Amino acid sequence: MPGMPQNKAKIVMQPDTGVKFSDVAGIDEAKEELTEVVDFLRAPERFVKVGAKIPKGVLLTGPPGTGKTLMAKALAGESGVPFIQASAAEFIEMFVGVGASRVRDIFKQAKEKAPCIVFIDEIDAIGRQRGAGMGGGNDEREQTLNQILTEMDGFEGNTGVIVVAATNRADVLDSALLRPGRFDRRVEVGLPDVRGREQILAVHSKNKKLADDLTLADVARRTAGMSGADLENLMNESAILTARRSKTATTMDEINDATDRIIAGLAGRALSDNASKRLIAYHEAGHALVGTLLPYHDPVNKVTLVPRGQAKGLTWFTPSEDQSLVSANSLKARIAGALGGRAAERVVFGESQVTTGAGGDLQQVERIARAMVTQLGMSDVGCMALDDGGMMGPNYSEEVSAKVDEAIRQLSDDGYKVALDIMTDYRACLDRLADELVETETISGDRLRELVAEYTTVPQKLAAV
Incomplete structure (x- = not known):
């Protein structure tokens, strides 16, 4: 033609x-x-x-x-x-x-x-x-x-x-x-495991000067779930931060800051309002305390009051290993950990003074609990994979739908009870974590575990299991 x-x-x-x-x-x-x-x-x-x-x-x-x-x-x-x-x-x-x-x-x-x-x-x-x-x-x-x-x-x-x-x-x-x-x-071509991430980081750091005490194995462990493109971007952002700070070699500080920036957005201005700062400190300390005491929860990497994106504060959890298979205990622990912030607000400030800060946490809880009930067969509803049907509506009966709703609510309530019990039992530890957060604004995972160890020697057992 x-x-x-x-x-x-x-x-x-x-x-x-x-x-x-x-x-x-x-x-x-x-x-x-x-x-x-x-x-x-x-x-x-x-x-x-x-x-x-x-x-x-x-x-x-x-x-x-x-x-x-x-x-x-x-x-x-x-x-x-x-x-x-x-x-x-x-x-x-x-x-x-x-x-x-x-x-x-x-x-x-x-x-x-x-x-x-x-x-x-x-x-x-x-x-x-x-x-x-x-x-x-x-x-x-x-x-x-x-x-x-x-x-x-x-x-x-x-x-x-x-x-x-x-x-x-x-x-x-x-x-x-x-x-x-x-x-x-x-x-x-899936997401790389920890060994694969270390190999990818080696490729993308060939032309970059790294500090002598920086090991790519540590970076690989910190970056679980990142793709090859994410890791390339991470090394580039780290190099940009190194140049901006007039350093001659990239250190773990630049890697950590670049990781935070990629995942959560640019760092905002630190809070100056002492009342808001203390409330957010308790909220983040609640997440961190639950995540540290529950044996099946991912370890805490860092707690910070430095705002990033929409978040006023952040608690970072880093899986100890790649988790292509996650147990029901781990998912229940994540639900309890996500509700730790709301539980801390309730115990410290009272039921009527809880804030909107848990909005994102509640959405995360709903996603985990719904997946456990409708896709993973981890509830009393049974070992079924239920399709929500999209625009056509769910492909299961109203009776099953009611059971799904009840199972999701039960998982959420059980996790909240675990978090409340930890806040009550370890109130002195919660206060100590919040005080240090207000003072320093950032606590590393190792420092957090040191503080928690002063108040307990036996790990809290997951009551919801």
Whole structure:
């Protein structure tokens, strides 16, 4: 068609992305899978000799920032074969048929230069489940998807062309796209564990001067749950703080301040109102005291009255290890810990003087308790996973709904009772923590545990269990 927009993706004969597999850390399993793809392309005869077929597609899935696109860049840099990169969104145009035409054009180029790699980023833009839209199967997106399906495993086939795609929404992809013969390999690029974070930090600190007493292992333990992109940003923010403070090397102070800034926002001006400062001190001391005394709670890393974002004060908890599996005891302890601030306000200032400071805590409690009841089977409602149904409403009866509400309330009430008991039993310790917070504004986790140890030698047992 005259004037039809043509494909913007160009073939790169000798990819020079500046990224090799040695530059990718923390995702060893994904790296191993793609290293195998490079071996397929470089020496296919080894695999053909034993009757193995080269995989036609590799799908990289995982949360944002975990390194999916970086892996594709490393694959291009390592493979030494022609490489085509395109974003799935580039295929979608106003004119019906343009996307399918662009797909044909890309695969035509790839077949001519085979062996060749085609990388499609954010494939969920066109690869969503068909039949759910208003187009009746004839809209532009579905035609584009149909063309990709045909090119990957159609009548002609695509010998020598490997398609690598990335998405963080694998759950919405069409089943025909995921079947063997199209995407033969599905590689999960997840959040790194503590060892992986240490490796990633080593990569991003190569050109940075670190203090002699700073160990990346300590930083890795502090940054549980962060992705590779988060860790890169952390090291950059730390370097910026180092320069701003006219230091020659980054210390743990810069790392901690950068971590706080990334998670909670910029530090605000310290409180000058003594009444408000004391109330917030008791609130944060309540969180910290419950978190320290309950055996299944994550350890306290720091308590501070320095405002960040919407929070007037913060209590940081750092998991002692990566927690892909969390016990019911730990979740109940987190509920009690989140309610420790409200419990401290009630015990110290009275029921009528509790403040809105627990608003975010109550939302956190509701999220944890609802997940325990409706998704994790950790309540009297039973071992069921209940779907809320979205816009259509819940897919369970009103009787079950009433049981769910009661179970959530019970978990919250039990956690609040545990927190109140701790505030009452250890009131002297609570007062001491609040006084020191008002004076110093920040207490480290180690200092907190020293203070608590002066008032107790036996850990409080979780009464709700």
